[in-house]
Amino acid sequence: MTGTIVLIGILMTAALAGAQGHQALPHGDLEYMSGAAEGDAAWAVWPRVGEPSDTAGWTVARTDPADGETCLRGEGGSGEFIIGGEGSGRLSGSVSLRAEQPTQANIRLTWFNRWNRTSEEQTVEVGRQWQTYELMIAPDRSGPCELAVAPAGDVAIFADSFSILTEGPPDGERIEDPTPVAHAPIDLAPLQPYAGDAEEIAGAVQLTLSIPDGAQALVPFVSGGVPFPKGALFRREHAHVTDAAGNPVQAQLDVLSRWDDDNSILGLLVTVPADAPDGLRLEWGPNVEATAVEAVAMPEAPDVRPVVLELDGSEGEPARRLEWTTVEREGPLARVTCTRERVGPLMVETRVTSFAGSPRALVSATFVNEGAGTALKGFGLRLPREGAAPILIMTDDGSTPLRGAEEISWGIGASKTEPNRWGLANGDEPTGAVAVPSGGSGIGIAMRDFAENRPSGFTCTQDGLTAWAWPPEAGGFIMSQGLARTVDVLVDAQATGAPAAYRTADLPLLTADAEWICNSGVFNFLMPPDPESFPIFEQTLGSFETLGRFSFEQKQRGNLIGLFDYGDAPGDGGWSNLETMADHEIFLHFYRTLSREHFDVARLAAEHFRDVDIDHRFGYCHTHCAQHTASGEGWSHSWIQGLRDLYLLTGDTRARAVLNEVGERLLSKEPGFTTGRDWTRPIDNLVDIYQVTGDQRYLDCVMAHIEVLGERQIPEESVCGAENGSWYHNRYQAGSAFTWYGCLAMAKLHQNVGGDELARVFLQELDLSMDVETKGKMAFNYYPNEEISEDKRAEEIGVYTLGRGSVLFPAIGYAYRLTGDEKYLRLGMDVLAHCLLKQRSGSDNSATSFITAFLREARDGGYGPEQEREAFERARDFSWAQYPRELANGGFEDGFRHWGVKKVPAEDFRAYQDPIVNVGYFLDSEVAIEGSNALRIHSDNRLRHISVTGQAGLPEGRRWRLTGWMRGDETMNPGMSYSLRSFDDDSRSSGAISATDETRDGWTRHEATFITPARMVMTITLVNRQGTGDVWFDGFELEDLGSVGKLLTENGVGRDRAPADNLLIRTGGTYLPDAPMTGEAKIEGPIPFTEGSLTDGDDGYDYSRQPCSYGYWQSRPMGELLFDFKGTYRIERVSIKVNQDENRHAHGTSKIELLPADSDDPIAVIDEPLNGWNEFEDLDFEAQQLRLRLHQMDGRTYITIAEVQVWGEDVDRP
Known part of the structure; x- marks a missing residue:
């Protein structure tokens, strides 16, 4: 009977294989553990995303496997055993299970939507005979996948024959031109002499x-x-x-x-x-002579051998197959040699930096998979030992406490949150540095950033000391096609004790001064901090966290660590893969300021990108994704500028070698091989690769691309050469970063090589990209009769310069340098003002480094604080004045006017169907809640986030009620919200426009109330987050509720969001939670309004903001706040913003009560709080104290409060 059931499973699997074609788990037969003994611990295979599998309770079984020689046994109560792989298209998973007696098991088939597991799960009945169980799921993208099993009860289960069949291999292995790039040795010797006659x-x-x-x-x-x-x-x-x-x-x-x-x-x-x-x-200088260096013998490079463990634990081929050895640079003090060899399934490039007269050397070994994706169990570096039995571990002072007789291992596991440690006494934290006796002294080794690059470990035997970048104790992992990782170690061939820890943040730094670096022109002509010339810019920049998401604080807080992850930061798709050249942007801030942390995090980011985010088999850069390597060849996200910086700042020849890899791939492309940013990014990359290498092939190639770019320009339609034929051709009213990458590239190239034709193409591309009126009307962003003022032009361009769009500023500055035309300075300064006024966060902040290249030219052109002040005043005034003083066209009776929908002349501007993303915007007269029109949004793109916005400019000191109606198909996920922004004091707030109980003909009325403490721009955002079908919006009205009164809770006072004095009474009050709130400034005692998280003037939920801007109680049925105003006041209104968490369903408040201080009889109750601001209105009582009581919503974990405001007036006092 067993054979029959297994045969059915095999036949079904074979049928699926014919339909799908790619086996994502070639190791799923578990025969990689065939060398293990019965009862040995089993090891899983991690797809390098999510937390690795904890295999405790799973052992190797060799009795009655479903197939082959090996299966798994999982003790009852064990966690999941996970086998990971890679593929694309629909997943068909299967696994064979049996049990010692009938029981249940859980099985899971997963793909990764960014970092989130998207799974099909089942609990199945398991008998004594093998049976195959199947699951299917359809991912939205290529990438990692996994199949997991776990006992559902206390009975042990057996598992075998894991399989995930997919429609094809991962996108990275589906390459159109499968020609590998060459990996030639680097030799800097030809660069050293100069044969010319210049002085x-x-x-x-x-x-x-x-x-x-x-x-x-x-x-x-x-x-x-x-x-x-x-x-x-x-x-x-x-x-x-x-x-x-x-x-x-x-x-x-x-x-x-x-x-x-x-x-x-x-x-x-x-x-x-x-x-x-x-x-x-x-x-x-012409009369300066080099200093003679005392001759000291250069030691031989240490005997360091790369080790690669295949998934079965074997060390691959014992013979190392050498491809080449070279001396990359050499002098009297230091020499760098590089060896390229094949070790098992990987290529390894080992660079050894030796130092005159020193037994210490720096070893940098890069392990590269130049084949298809494979599973491995470990890799690292081994130092042979001589005469070293028994095994002793040397301490700092050279003493040798006994640790083992034959073999010892210790290290730290792969988990980012709670890594397991082995071979260590309780409480010990490994430093990544060790020394052991060898020969007449000892050998020492220190691994760089040991804990951050985990898993990491050591194994010491009588024959050698191995430093593991991936220790075998961590189990198996997927080494994707083209993936590389460099292991940096210090080796001491004559160790007398353990070396100090090898940490990036502790390394010496030798650098020129900031003024010199900025003036060199190597990294654009930058401007060091100059608060006298541009005080607003420098002050604004000083308030930004220009490290963005890459700071050491963020790495620690977000556990942004791991061998294949350290150096990168979160981004769209999971990891950012350094989108928008974040490493280069941060290096630019270092050039201006010489900030050590900027240097360190930029270096780590560039080194990560150098190894992980580039396919080293074919020389292309991966787009942001869940585990860095899921994307196929595409050039829109290729960012090699940080590698150029890394090479020029540190002499990292591995970075230069990778520049050659990318350059070689680009040489295979025809000039004009694509459009848009898929083209301008390669152009920019070729310019910088040529700058570093001086290879004429790269210059010829990029000049050929620029010639085609010039031919594609259409001046009469203001179509840029880069955008002609692209997906954004006639889509934007300004060029955007996608075009400006090409402008930046041409500016840098012209600075290096000159040329009239290059200058002409550059200036025309730049000018066309900033012709807002022509481009905007060609793109139907304006009605044909609209007039676009210079202020509007600057604002529109400013929006496109946010984040990566900041690359426009060096191009504008260089245009002024080339032409001397002041129009570039005037426009650039106005664009700059709008850009900084609209800054968001994250990558926007890092990219501000590009702005200084423009400001340098502006300063040289005579611009200074007066011109800067005038530009910002114009921008602030225009940003508010351009909008109507009411919510105009809230019922769409005037078409799309005042709403952010394209004005396409179809049926009298009644419809716009976006052919790029498959969504549409329509004026629908059949279902309007009132009048003759409603806005209908239609989506055929399940993953597309769709939004429409409308604005109004509102005066200060008023209260408002905003209402609107919405209806939608059940397959859609719509919503509406508002945001407020003051361009005078940069304050802002936002909230949901939440559903009420009022319904009519399928429509639901939504409502929000808010105040405008200063003149503010209100933006309504109508959105559909995911789904297919239709959603309608209509009947928006804005009601002025009168004066706001006075704020008693001092929200924002003493912080950067203080209210205007005319809206404030400084009570000196406090509030007291009945139990400590996470995120609060104080754990015990009353919290002053001027210190509290709930009265800081920030109503957002940014977890990275320090101090925290919100507070919450966890797992409490109820929480109370006691407010004490230190005097009696007339209470008129109480507002509280709560998080109802409509996505994760973790936060929620079911009821809010307003109570006096001395009674439990509520003054007022909100029974169903909205997600956002909730108000107790029309109050009229006097009090010194009052309480707010919040009740936890059923099924939720947190009661979360962003902000509380109490409004009122002073009372007559004797």
Whole structure:
């Protein structure tokens, strides 16, 4: 009977295989564990997204498997056993199960929607005979998938034959041109001599060598890159380093790159002793001679051997197949050698930096999968040991406490939240540094950022010490096609004790001063902080977190760690994959300020991108996704600028090698091979790759692309060459970042190589991109008879410069440099004002670094604080004045006027069908709630987020009630909200327009109340988040409820969101929660209004904001707040904003009561609070204290409050 059931399962699987075609789990037969003994711990396969599988309770079984020699046994009560893989299209999962006695099991088939598991789950009956169980699910995108099983009861189950059949391999393996890129060795020797006759211009630059407090240099020398302006230095032998007194300092100077045409030095790597004195200066000139360096023997590179464990635990091929060995750079103080070899299924490039007279070396080994995706169990570096039995571990002072006789292992697991540790005493935290006896002394090794790059570990045997980047104790993982990861270690061949920990944040930094870097032109001509010239910009920038989501604080708070993740940050699709060149943007802030944290996080980001986010088999960059490598070849998200920075700042030759990989792939593309940002990103990349390498092929290639771009320009229609034929052709009223990437590229290239035709194409592309009126009318964003003022033009362009669109600013600045035409300065300053006034957060803040390239040109053109002030005043006034003082056309009786819907002349501007995203906007006269029209939004795109906005400019000091009607198909997910923004004090708030009980003919009335403490722009947003079908909106009205009165709770006072004085009574009051609230400023005692999270003037729920802007009780049926105004006041209104969490259903309040301080008889009750602001209105009583009582909604975990406002008036006092 068993055979029959198994045969049915096999036949069904075979049928599915014919239909699907790709086996995502080639290791699902579990035969990779065939070498294990009965009862050995089993190991799962992690798809590198989500938390790894905890396999406790799962063991290898060899008795009666469903197929082959091996199956699994899971003890009753065990967690899931997960087998992961990759594929695309519909998933058909199957697994064979049996049990020792009849029981139940849980099975799960999953794909990852960003980081969220989207699963089909079943609880199945399991008998004593093998039976195959099947699940199916249809993912929305290619990428990782997994099949999991777990016992549902206390009875053990057996599992075998895991299978996920998909329609095809992951997108990364479905490549149109499957020609691998070449991986040639890097040799900097040809760059070192200069054969021309140009003379140096004498000069000097201050160098700063800094070591963080409490840290120490791990090696005797430190290197740092110094950029040079074109024509300043030609010969490295005409430069030297001195101390503050002018005494020579030993230094090695390596040319990293040269400028086009004159062949002057563009980047110079300076290496000096780590204990060099303060006051270092790099000097050069025709009469300067290099300092002679005392000859000290350069040691041989340490014997470090890459190790790769296949999924079965074997070490692959014992023979290492060498492809090439080269010396990348060499001098009297440091030498870098690189070896490329195949080790098992991977290619490994090992770079060893040796230092004169030192037994210590830095080893950087890059493990690359240049084949299709595969599953592995580990990789790392091994140092052989000599005469080293028994095994001893050396401490800092060289003592050797006994740890084991034959083999010992210790390390930290892959989990980001609660990693398991093994081989360590309770409470021990591994530093990633160890030394063991070997020969006459010892060998030491320290792994860089050991805990952050987990899993990490060590194994020491009598024959060797292995530093694991992925230790075998962590189980298996998927090594996707083209994926790489670099392991950085310090090796001490004569260790007398364990080396210090190897941490990025502790490394010495050698850099030129900010003024020099900004003036060099290597990274655009930037402007160091200049608050005298542009105080508004510098003050605004100072209030931003320009590290965005990449700061060390965010890494710690969000657990943004892990071997394949560390350095990146969250983004669309899961990980950002450094979207909008975040590493480069942060490096630009470092160039301006020399901020150490900016350097460190940008370096980590660039190193991550260098390894993980690029397919090193075919040389393309992955788009943001759940585990970095799910996307196929596409060029819209290729960002190599941070790699250029990394190479020029640190001499990282691996970064230069990857630049060559991307460049080689781009050389295979025909000029004009695509359009839009899929084209301008490669153009920008080619410009920077040429700048670094000087390879004429890249220059010829990019010039051919730019020639085609010029041919595609249509001046009479203001169509840019980049957008012609793209999906956004005639879609936007300004060029957007997608076009401006090309403008930025042409500006940088012209600065390097010059040329009249290049200048002409650049200026015309830029001018066309900013012709808002023509482009806007061609795109039907305006009615044909609308007039677009210069203020409106600047505002529209400003919106497109947010975030990645900031790349426009260097192009505008360079246009002024080329032409001297002040129109670029005037427009650029107005655009800048609108851009900064509309800043959001996150990546917007990092991208502000590009703005300084424009401001530098503006300053040189005579602009300063007066012009800046005038531009911001114009922007603030226009941003409010342009809108009507009422909600105009709330019933759509005047078509789409005053609403953000394209004005397409179809049926008298009554419809717009978007062919790109398959959604439509229509004036519907058949279902209007009143009048003759309603807005109907139709969607055939289940995943598309659709929105329509309308605005009004509202005066200060008023209360408002906003109402509107909505109806929709059950298959749609609609909603409506409002936001308020003051462009005078930058305050803002938002809330839901929530459903009421009033319904009519399928319509539901929605309502919100709010105040305008200053003149504010109200924006109504009508949205459908997902789904297909129709949703209707109609009948919007805005009612003025009168004066707001006075605010008694001092919301925002002492913070950055203080209300106007005319709306405020400074009571000096407090509030007291009846139990501590998470997020609050104080745990115990009354909380002053001027300190509390619930009275900070911020009604948002940004968890990353510090201090927190909201508070919550967890798992409490009820919570109370006691407000004390420290005096008697007339209470007129109480407003409270709560989170009802309509998505996750975790937060919710079922009832809010307003009570006096000394009685439980409510003054007023809100029985069904809205998601957002709720108001107790028309109150009229005097009190010094009052209470708010909130009741937890059934099934919810949190009672969450964003803000509380109490309004009233002073009373006559004797």
